[in-house]
Amino acid sequence: MKPRRSGAPRQVRIIGGQWKRTPLPVLEAEGLRPTPDRVRETVFNWLEHLFDHAWDEVRCLDLFAGSGALGFEAASRGAARVLMVESLPAAAQQLQATCDKLRAGQVEVRRGDAVANAEMLARSAQTFDLIFLDPPYHRDMLQRMLPVCARLLAPDGLLYVEAETALDAEPKKEWLQDWRIVRTDRAGMVFYHLFMHQPSA
Template identity: 45%
Template sequence: MPKRSNLAVQRQRALPRQLRIIGGQWRRRLLPVPDRPGLRPTPDRVRETLFNWLGQDLAGWRVIDAFAGTGALGLEAASRGAAEVLLVEQDAELAAGLVALRERLGAQAVRVQRGDGVAALQALAPASVDLVLLDPPFDAQQLVPLALAAAARAVRAGGFVYLEASRRWEQDALDALGLALRRHLKAGAVHAHLLLRPMPGV
């Protein structure tokens, strides 16, 4: 088994044991954070900022969290009224934990799929979702271009893609995908982006 870098080990040691859902019907409910290699959940503060950007009410939205991990991003969307939330996770233990969380919360709108996040995005019908959440493992940044391309195809005009990455994506790189950079913040080593699929003619 390959050794993890010192930076990866430090990140793992710094992981919180629990996260909380920030808003909506499950506000303040706690989510466990398993000790799994590569797991780097989005901090509460960053999730709060994201959903301030998006607006607090996601009623009727169709959402995919393509690298679900703890499920914090996708479950936050479901808590705020999203009609359909697909959590995709490749790690078997994490996927099983997401199924247990769904049952514990009674989250009827949430579906858990074990598998590859990029492949799940590529399998979606074009323009079929309102929000794509992309938070790939920090040590798998090579997935970001593939995931972004698949997300750009899957999201409807007027819909959003949220991306966490190890570097800032500039608008000239996003133009080829038909996405517009709306918001950006840097939190530690993470660059968080809110991207829009513009309406035709805009």
């Protein structure tokens, strides 16, 4: 679970699309660390450009979904499918309540472990055009998750990663060798990145 940021808001808002300005509650629970509004605004500006504003065929996977801020933002902008995975029962229940409130038929919430669900999806050969990966800090989760995400990404798909450190340092860590950074930035203590999978020959 993700340690809650000090002073984290009790709600965040969807920034764009059909549900613009809709508040999303952030539970007072250990493990919830919502992506800050200014980070989401920057990231979705990147994505709007990279997808050429064509969200209608984009399939998204939101691992460690938490408040659902990333997944609901994608759905609000017209993503064809958004699958959210969250292990915390109260958070998963809140995600489902938000889906029901918004009548978000393209959004599916699964309660369970992100690693186990990702492995199951990969075994069933499901693929996604965009994966949001915001795992707990300081638990070496990226090393475990990136190989699975490589199997889950569609050709030319994009992987969004939040981390406690910058991932664009040289020399590259071994588990980053087959990933190319498309965009990266920092807001306070949040380092965020967009990757494409490019396995070496």
